[in-house]
Every structure is written in structure tokens, then in C-alpha cells.
Amino acid sequence: MDKSRRSFIKISALSASGIALSATAFGSLKQDALSEDNLLAKSVNNLKRTPTYCEVCFWKCAAWAYSDEENNITKLIGNEKDPHCYGRLCPRGTGGVGMYADTDRLKTPLIRTKVDGKDVFKEASWEEALTLVASKMAEIKEKHGAESMALLKHGSPGSHLEHLFKAFGSDTVGEPAYAQCRGPRETAFGLTFGSWVGSPEPTDIRDTKCLVLIGSHIGENMHNSQVQEMSDAIDNGATIITVDPRLSTAASKSKHWLAIKPSTDIALLLSWMHVLIYEDIYNKEYVEQYAHGFEELKEHVKNFTPEWAYGITTIKPDVIRKTAREMANAAPSTIVHPGRHVTWYGDDSQRERAIAILNGLLGSWGNRGGFYFKEKIKVPKFPHPPYPHPKWGWEEIGEKYPFAEMGITNELINASIPGKNHKHQIKGWFVAGTNLINTVPQREVIEEAIDALDFMVVLDTMPMEITGYADVVLPECTYLERYDGIRSATNREPSIALRMPVVKPKYDSQPAWWVAKQIGEKLGLGEYFKYNDFEEVISWQLEQMGTSLEEMKKIGVKNFKRKSGPMFLKNGEPHEFATNTGKIELYSTELESKGFDPMPVYTAHDQPEQGFYRLNYGRSPMHTFSRTINNPNLSDLKDENKLWVNPKVARIEGLRNNQEVWLENQDGTISTFPIKVRVTERVRWDSVYMYHGFGHNNKKLSRAFGKGISDTQLITKVSIDPLMGGTGMRGNFVKILADNPNKEIEV
Amino acid sequence: MVIDTLKCVGCSDCVVACQTENNVPVGYCRDWVTESVSGTYPNIELELKSERCNHCDNAPCVRCCPTGASHVAEGGIVLVTPNECIGCGACIESCPYDARFQHPDGYVDKCTFCHHRLEKGQLPACVSVCPTKCMYFGDLEDPTSEVSQLLKSRKHKVLAPEAGTKPNVYYLT
Numbered sequence: 001m002d003k004s005r006r007s008f009i010k011i012s013a014l015s016a017s018g019i020a021l022s023a024t025a026f027g028s029l030k031q032d033a034l035s036e037d038n039l040l041a042k043s044v045n046n047l048k049r050t051p052t053y054c055e056v057c058f059w060k061c062a063a064w065a066y067s068d069e070e071n072n073i074t075k076l077i078g079n080e081k082d083p084h085c086y087g088r089l090c091p092r093g094t095g096g097v098g099m100y101a102d103t104d105r106l107k108t109p110l111i112r113t114k115v116d117g118k119d120v121f122k123e124a125s126w127e128e129a130l131t132l133v134a135s136k137m138a139e140i141k142e143k144h145g146a147e148s149m150a151l152l153k154h155g156s157p158g159s160h161l162e163h164l165f166k167a168f169g170s171d172t173v174g175e176p177a178y179a180q181c182r183g184p185r186e187t188a189f190g191l192t193f194g195s196w197v198g199s200p201e202p203t204d205i206r207d208t209k210c211l212v213l214i215g216s217h218i219g220e221n222m223h224n225s226q227v228q229e230m231s232d233a234i235d236n237g238a239t240i241i242t243v244d245p246r247l248s249t250a251a252s253k254s255k256h257w258l259a260i261k262p263s264t265d266i267a268l269l270l271s272w273m274h275v276l277i278y279e280d281i282y283n284k285e286y287v288e289q290y291a292h293g294f295e296e297l298k299e300h301v302k303n304f305t306p307e308w309a310y311g312i313t314t315i316k317p318d319v320i321r322k323t324a325r326e327m328a329n330a331a332p333s334t335i336v337h338p339g340r341h342v343t344w345y346g347d348d349s350q351r352e353r354a355i356a357i358l359n360g361l362l363g364s365w366g367n368r369g370g371f372y373f374k375e376k377i378k379v380p381k382f383p384h385p386p387y388p389h390p391k392w393g394w395e396e397i398g399e400k401y402p403f404a405e406m407g408i409t410n411e412l413i414n415a416s417i418p419g420k421n422h423k424h425q426i427k428g429w430f431v432a433g434t435n436l437i438n439t440v441p442q443r444e445v446i447e448e449a450i451d452a453l454d455f456m457v458v459l460d461t462m463p464m465e466i467t468g469y470a471d472v473v474l475p476e477c478t479y480l481e482r483y484d485g486i487r488s489a490t491n492r493e494p495s496i497a498l499r500m501p502v503v504k505p506k507y508d509s510q511p512a513w514w515v516a517k518q519i520g521e522k523l524g525l526g527e528y529f530k531y532n533d534f535e536e537v538i539s540w541q542l543e544q545m546g547t548s549l550e551e552m553k554k555i556g557v558k559n560f561k562r563k564s565g566p567m568f569l570k571n572g573e574p575h576e577f578a579t580n581t582g583k584i585e586l587y588s589t590e591l592e593s594k595g596f597d598p599m600p601v602y603t604a605h606d607q608p609e610q611g612f613y614r615l616n617y618g619r620s621p622m623h624t625f626s627r628t629i630n631n632p633n634l635s636d637l638k639d640e641n642k643l644w645v646n647p648k649v650a651r652i653e654g655l656r657n658n659q660e661v662w663l664e665n666q667d668g669t670i671s672t673f674p675i676k677v678r679v680t681e682r683v684r685w686d687s688v689y690m691y692h693g694f695g696h697n698n699k700k701l702s703r704a705f706g707k708g709i710s711d712t713q714l715i716t717k718v719s720i721d722p723l724m725g726g727t728g729m730r731g732n733f734v735k736i737l738a739d740n741p742n743k744e745i746e747v
Numbered sequence: 748m749v750i751d752t753l754k755c756v757g758c759s760d761c762v763v764a765c766q767t768e769n770n771v772p773v774g775y776c777r778d779w780v781t782e783s784v785s786g787t788y789p790n791i792e793l794e795l796k797s798e799r800c801n802h803c804d805n806a807p808c809v810r811c812c813p814t815g816a817s818h819v820a821e822g823g824i825v826l827v828t829p830n831e832c833i834g835c836g837a838c839i840e841s842c843p844y845d846a847r848f849q850h851p852d853g854y855v856d857k858c859t860f861c862h863h864r865l866e867k868g869q870l871p872a873c874v875s876v877c878p879t880k881c882m883y884f885g886d887l888e889d890p891t892s893e894v895s896q897l898l899k900s901r902k903h904k905v906l907a908p909e910a911g912t913k914p915n916v917y918y919l920t
Contacts, residue, residue, distance in 0.1 A: 075767035078876070088878050091760040097767055219756030224878055231754045231879035247784075249756045252793035259789035621758035633766065636773045637759045646788060681788045 047074060050502040051556030053084075053487045055156055055479035056092040056099060057624040058177065058199060059224050060487050061085035062497035062557045063093060065480055071503045073097050073480055081557040083225060083491045084200060090222035091622050091637065098633035099461065099478050100506070104702050106463055106475035107507035121473065126510065126518070129472050134522035136455040136471070137168065140428045146170045147390045148427040150412050154434035156484040156499075157459055157476055157512030161432050164516040167384070167528040171393030172426060174407025176439045179726045185338040187403045187724045188352030191588045193365050194578030196405075197338045198490050202374040204567075205229035209369055210239045210330035212323075214265055214355060216339035217248040221619045223340065239330065241323050243268060246616065246644070246689055247682040256323050262614050262687055262730065263345050263605040264313040268320065269354035270602060271309035274301045275324035276361050283331050286363030290575060293587020293598075297357065300599045312602065331362040333369025341619075346719025346728035349403065350600040353588070357600070360584045366569040374490035375564045380544045382537045384528045392424050401725035402594050408725035409440055410718070416449035428455040432512065433476070435464035438626035438693060441715035441729050459515060462630060463700040475509040482511035483534040486541055492567055494560040496545070498538070498552040513537075596723060605719075605731060607686070612666065612733035613649065614687035617711040626693040626712075629704035641694040641708035642678035643736075646685040653736050655679065662737040663709060667716045670741050672697055675709040688734065748860070748874070749894045749903070750797055751919040754881035757782055757795035761873035761882070768861060768872035775848055777858040778873055794920075797873065797882065800825060800846040800858035801906065801914030808838035808847065817855075823915065824862055829854040843910040860884070887915060 047066040054061045054076070062082035066075045076096050080087035089096075109129035110121035124132075140149050146169030151161055153175050162173055178186075186196045205211060206229040218230050233240070234253060242251040243258045243265065251257040260268060276282040277298050287294050306317035327334045336358045342348050364370025394407030397415050401408060413436075416426040429450070436446055450456060450469045458470040467473045480502045487497040505511070517529040531537055539549040547558055569575055576582045580589040592598040608614050622637040623629060629639070643663070645655060655661065660674035673695050683689045695710030719728035757780045765777050778799035785792050802825045809817045809825060816831035817838050827838075827847075832854040839847045839855060850856040861871035869875065874882040885892040890899075894917075897903075901919045908914075 074770075075764075085878075088876050088880075089760070090878050091758050091763050094760055094763040094767060094876060098773075219758070219879075222758055222878065227756065227758075227878045228880065231881065234754055247789070247791050247793060249793070249795065252791075252795075253753065253756075257789065621756060621760075632773050633763055636766075636776075637762060681784055681786060681791050682793070684788065 050500060051079070051497070051553060052076075052480060052499045052502060053497040054089065054093040054096055055484075056096050056628060057222070058155065059084055060489065060497070061089055061093050061224050062487070063089055063096075064556065065502040067502055073100055073502055079497070079556045081495075081555065081559060082497060083493065083495055083559070084489070085224045086228060088224070088228065090224050090227070092222060092624055092628055092634060093224070095622075095628075095631055095633035095637075096480065098631035099628070100480045100503075102462065102630060102632060104463065104630055104700055105461055105478075105507060106467070106473060106509065108475060109508070110473040112471045126508070129474060130515070130518045130522060133457050133472055133474075134519050136428065136457075137519070138523060140454055141169070144425065144427050145391065146388075147172050147392050148425060149430065150174070150416070150426045150428065151430045151432065152409060152412065152434060152436060153432040156479065157432045159485050160512040160516040161430060161459070163528065164520050164525070165430070166387040167520060167525045168523060169388040169390050171390045172397065172407070172412065173394055174409040174412045176409050176434055176436070178406040179404075179408040179410055179724070180343055180440055180729070181341050183404070183406065183724050183726045184342045184348035184721055185340075185352040185355075186405060187349045189338060189356050190405070191403070191579070191590055192353060192356035192360060192585055198374065200225060200489060200491060201338065201340075202372050202490065203229075203335050203337060204369050204372050205335060206232040206236075207369040208233055208238050208330075208333050208335050210241065210327050210334040212241045212243070212327060212334065212336040213250055213254075214243045214269075214337065214339055214351075215344070216337050217244065217250055217618055218337075219249040219253070220621050221340065222621045239326050241326065245684045245687055246618075248618070256319065256326075258315050258319065258323065259684065261312070261314045262616065262684070263607075264602075266347065266351050266354055266600055267304070267309045267312040267602040268315055269351065269358060270301055270304040270600065271306045271320050272324045272327070272358060273297065273354070273361060274304045275306060275321050276328055276358075277301060279321075279325070281325060281328035282361040283328075283363030285572075286332065287361060287586075289572065290577070290584050291360055292579075292581040292583035292585050292589070296587040297599055304602075312604075327358075327362060330369070332364050332367035334362045334364050335359070335370055336362070336364070343721070343726040344728050344730040345605050346721055346731070347600075347603055348721050348726055348728060349723040350597065354600040357586050360586055365584065366575065368568050372492055372567040373564065374492070375494050375562050376488050376490040377494035377496060377545065377560050379486050379488050379496070379541055382531070382540060384530070396424060398725050401721070401723060403723040404725050409436075410442075410445075410720075410727050411725055413440065413446055413449045417445070417452055427453060429453055430457050430459070431466055431470070432459040435460070435466050435626050437465035437469075438696070438710055438712045441712060441718050441727055443713060444716070459512060461509070462627065463698055464626070465696065465698050468698060474515055475507065476515070477505035477509035477511055481505040481509070483513065483538060484511070486538060493562055495557055496552075496560075497557045498549075500535075500553065591723075608733040612735050613645075614730065615663075615665070615711060615714055615732045615734050616683075616687045616689045616730060617692045618689065620691040620693070623691070623693055626696065626710075629693055629696060629707070630701040632703065635703040638691075639703060639707050641675065641691040643675045643709070644678050644680050644683045644689040645736075646683050647679050647681060648685045649688070650677070650679040654738070655736065659738070662741050663714055663734040664737055664741065665714045665716060666733045669714055669716050670737070671695065671709045671714060672742065673706050673709055674740070688736075748802075748871075748916045749883040749897050749919060750916065751881040751883075751897075751901075752794050752796050753919065754879040755780075755795045755797060756879055758878065760876050760878055761797045764872040764876035765858070768864075769859070771856070772851055775850070775856070777846075777856065796918055798844065798846075798906070799873075799916065800842075801844055801912065801916045802858075802860060803915065804913035805911060807841040807843070807910075807912060811837045811841045813837065820862065822865075824860050825857075826859055826862060827855050827857060829856075843907045843912060844914075
């Protein structure tokens, strides 16, 4: 690290603003009189409620934030009119108060400087920091073109900065949510049905008769309305079939848990197709009317019998047949769920194609209890001059991957490393709301890219690891302290939600819209930001949509009537799908034309050698990625991850519960921190499992530092999806080290 | 209160909602989630459930309280009056559910079934937030109530029945 110009700074700053560690969100409580009446009544009396939508995850549930006379945010309650949450927030949303209250937040702009030859951050004014950002952006534009400045983003702040970037002349934009998460399914469903899955997924879970989850762990991923609807489905007696090497929470609620050997899902999916077709139980009328390439598919899956799949997946043939029949019996009210985080083995778009094809054979797309035709309402663009046309952008950076429909983060990172096979060179990064270090695999590559940059600025609410690499750090206020764009997402019926400030920004933090506007004005792009406050933008947009800021402040969420027609196909009704053939492409003409397998094939993936275990990871219901681990309320629920090992593995390795171990992966990367063992029958003996997002190595995250292991750190090997460039991350193997391999923990 | 273990996903939303509703300091909780696993891979059963004070009909905490701070309020809810509590901890010891704790301000604290919300006709915070809608609250003495109906139609259990406390939180299994 010493050789690096951009050595990691632990956000120590020159000022010694100590960490007020155990200060709680409810410090004022102690002043209360201890009478029963006071204690019982306090929380409901004299509270003001303000509409917002949650930013703790991407589901963006609309909520009411309650605050008292002293402007303490006391609680967050879901908005009952909201189809994302139906009045019930998840634990992270309820614990959103901790995001605001966290005393470890970034408090002031920081600028990298050298003191006695060492890189440190000095506290700066906004004026100083933003002048520096604008001048560096202008310098990069002059020397290399605006396109050389890249935006890596996630969530609401990203959209404000994207506007700035487009005005600036750069479309070099990407987010991990695509190539590290859901990209493959969007490609696959696009190729099959001519439609992205999108978010929230248009799955009619509440009315389904059969829900099939392929590694998707609804209930541990708290995708709110889906969790609620899965619960409704349980009440309604729906069959749940879960395919997962681990007994996930959803698996424990399933009629059939298929404990599959990791990496063999495509074989199972192909054999399901085989059973549906060769037992003649697929949805014949639907396929005849809407699908293209059935005969080719029939021929393709001819030999993929359950017996064939058994040898690969370890799922018994009779179970494969039985589950296929259950799906067919329930069809078209069957959902083979696309999942969300689906970048696993590099053939992910093809696995997702197999999932899409199964839905096609069952007739679930466009049918009740399957997938509904989603609709959203368009939020009009606040008037601004046309954007300039960049010479290149995310598309050119990702041109190797013909089916990429968004920026590929890993390719943007590669293009930042000189001489990495690219015509285009990225020289500067603006990182907003994404902790790339614990999000994108291959940390060494990210560090190499960062080291080669001319300039890097990070906007975040928390001192995430990524901030330690920045030249300038900008403290964003939390979602509870700002206006943001109107939330409009696809759903059964269109709806919009308002986010407005509940309280004034704490510390010297600012909203992203303000940051974008300030930088824009300094770059001479004031014409794109013709408003003093983002409130004016929202107010104008709401008027255009037939409502008003006044009304939205009162209701928070507004639901609109559908305009695109019914949610489901009527019996035998003609329907044009947005594919080449206008039909559901069981056989993909687009894949064929670009030289890819037009129908999915099973390829064997590497299995761990003796002494190694596949590293599997997933979500804890109490946390979102790495961003919430330090939240006082949520870290109180879960402050570290554990290494789940099967009792057989514990026996072989001599492990006991809560013993601290370190992990070393196939490339010799050793975890910085230890992790406690959890011996459980819930995992297979060929893999280990941990929750994602832990193992923070920035000491300024006082609750999260050194708690557990970062799975991302151990993901040094990726399998790239040739269709859309996603990084398959489930092919890393680890051995378990009982002794501390790190003599000195350097962070 | 009736809790359906077949729907609970163990997300702990009930815990945070309780903390923010009742100003329970971070680091303490009035309700919590337990997980139990039985069987051998791949024949395993997993049970998740949200636990709290059982508001027992035969409450040992009330019987052993030397000051009367622990008492049964109207409707059968077991409450603690903080300014009558001397923090002796006898009730904490006596509770077979480990449902009580010493509040940092010196008194003993625990679940109130959100008494203050019930008075306003609202459900306890945990019940109204639960994303799986696995919790039901109502009058067990009214045979037509949802909770009574659920107990009539579904298999259920209580925790530590051997303690003889006659708990009022039921788990559907």
C-alpha cells in the first residue's frame, strides 16, 4: 500500500472529533420522569408526521417519519396506501432512524492532503471542496474529454448526479446493481418476453398457487411487498418449491426443498422443461398462441431427463417429476421467480433464460398468480437545455457484451486502468452512494484502477471504505433530511411517493441535488439547474401530474388508475411481445443472430478441491449490503456475520460453535478479520455460508469495524457473463484457518 | 397474542418497531426472535418465532414483586410501574421466559403489549409492523375473536407450559 499515491485514509481528519461511541438514538429518554403515564404516552403525543420513502434499500417503501418538538426523529411507520409496503416497513426501514442518528456519519467535506509525507484528510468548507471537484472535472474534460469522467452510483443520489454528468457531457455511468446483481435476469427476460423484470418484480405472488424460488431467499432478502405476499400465499395454501443448497428461511416454509448441489441449477431447470414437455403437461394453448420455437426446445431438452439431472444436481428423479407436475397443475398461476442477485457462475443470463422459458411453458407471463403486466407513471422532466452528445460512454466501454443494457461497473473499472484493452480511458470517478470496496469483487483490480485515476470524489452519508480512497469526500445528508426525486415505480397500479425533509441536515451535510447543482454552476452549467431548491422541481412535476406538493405532503403516496389496459391477458387474446418474432422466444432468435446458444445448455462448473469449501453468501433480513452494518439500531440486531458450516465439516475441521477462524481462498487471499463459526445443519458439507456486507475495515465505522468477514474481499475470482458482462461470484473456494494468519492486522 | 410460526421469517422487525415505539434504548429489547433447527441435512425443520412477555394469568413476577410495581392491569396485561419499582430484580429471576430486564434508568422493563396504543384502539407496534402478518392480537376470552378462532382451527403451543404460568402468547405450529 505504501507505494500507492492514493493510500487508504481512515477518515481521521486533522481535527480530533472524537467518536461518541455509545450515544444512543434516544439519548433524551433519560430526562423523562419515570411515571408510567409519561413512559407510556410519550411516543404518541405531539408527534409531527412527514412523508418520505425509504432509502435503506432499493425497494423504496413510502413511510411516515414521526418527529417530536425537539426535532428528534422517533419512529418510521409504513404508508398504508403504498403498494411497496402496505403500511408495514421491514426491520431496516423501521430502523432507518439509526441512519440519521448514527454519530459516525460523515460530518464535513474532506480533502486529501499530505502532512509529513503522509496522506490525511483535512476538513474543508463546501465551497473549497466543490471548487476543487469542479476544477478537477473541468481539467479532465479539457485534457481527455468529459467522457473520461465516470459516475459510479446507487440509489437516489445517483439520479441527481446523473443529470449533472449528462449536462457535463458524460454518459460513462454504471451501478453495481446491474453487473453485480440483477443484470442477467433483465437480459434473459428481455430476450424471452421482450420485457425487463424491473423493480419491484411484477410477480403476482399474493394470488399464486405455486411459487418456485431458485436460490432466491425471500424473507431473508426483505423485499417488502414480496415478503408480505409470500406470507399471503402461505395463508392461501400455495405450494412453495425452493431450490437452494442451504435451508433458507423460504426453504423452511416450502412444501418441497430441493437441496441442490451448488452450480447445477441449469441442469434441474432443463429437466423440468423435459418433464413438462414429454409428459405433455405444459400449457399447450398458451404456447401455441404466444411462443416461438417450441419444436426446437422440445428437441433440445429431449435427453435432459430427470435421471440425467439427478447425476448432476443430486435431486432425485421422482422429486423432479413431482415438482414439475405441481408447477403444471397450478399453471398458469405458477411463478418461477427470476430472483434478484443472480450473478453466480458466469452463465447467469442463460440460467435466467431457462427460468424465463419455464414460465413461458407454464403460461405464467401475463396471467393471474403469475406475472402481471406492470405499469408506472412517467414523471415529467423538469425543463432544461438538451444534453450534449458524448462521443462514447457506458455502451462503448461494454461493447464486448452485446446484451448489456446498462453500464458494466467492472468494465468501467477496467477502463480506468491504463492499457487494459480499451479504446477509451477513464481518468476520474464520482462515486455516489455505493461502497464499491464491499460491492464489486476483485478488490486489487479496483485499487489498481483507483491508483491510476487523476481524481476521485465520493459522496456518501457514512465513512464507508470507498471514502478512504478519495481525493475529496462529500458528506451527504440522509434521506430523512432532504428532498429527492418523486418515486415512481412499476407496479400493479401506478403510484408515486414523496420524500421531503423531516428535519434539517445534521452536521455540515448536504443533499445530493444541492451538490450536483453547485458543481454544475461552477462548471458553467447553471442552465441545467434553474431552481433554488429541489422543492421547486418536485412541485412543478406534481402539478404536471395532476396533483400538488400540498396534496402530497398530506398523503405521501398517490395511486393512479391503469392506462395501459388490464393486468392480465384475456383468454385467447392476441398479444404482441417486444421480441424479434413478436412472440415469447423459447428459442431466442436474437441470441442465435449474435452467435450465442439460442437455448440454455448446462455447463459443469468447478467444484472445490479437498479441504476447500464453496463460499456462498446471502442477505441478512436486518441489513442492506454493507451500508447498514454500522446503523445503531440494526447493528443492535446483528452486528457480525458468522460462518455457517455443516456439522460434518465441523468434525473434519475440528470446529466448535463461536470459535474464531480465518478464511483463505483459492488465490491465497486471507480474510483481514476472523469470523465466528456457526455449526448448523442448514448448509451442505461442500460449501460454507455467510451474510454479505460485514467485515468493515474502516475504524471510523465504530460498530461495524472488524466485525466478521467481508465475503467480497474473498471474491477474487469472477466468471464473466458473455452476454451482459456480469460478474459471477459464487465460484470462490475457501479453506478454514483455525490460527490467526495475520500477525499484524494492517488496515 | 397469537403468533404463526409458519409465516414468521425471523426478520426482527418486531424488535426494532418495539424499540422505536417504546423508546427502548439501543442494546435492550422487550421482544426478540429465536431460531431452532432440528433434523439432519437435508431433512431439517426450522422454527422461527418472536418472543416477549407472556402476560401470564399466573404471573410469578407479579406474585414476587415486593412493592406492587409489577401488577396485572385491566384486560390482563402485566405491567410495571417504573416509579414504584426498586429494581430488586426478583421478577427478572422469577420469569421463566427471561422477558424482563433492568432498564439503564434503574427500573425493570418489559413488553406492555403497547398498552398506550391499545387504549387508542391501535395494535401493538410489533403486530402492526410485521411484514409477514404472522402476529395476531385480540381478546382470548371472546370466542368470536380472530385469535380465538385461530386457536380453535390450528395446532398451537405455549412456551414453558411446565412452569404453570398460564401464558397468553400462543404459537401456531
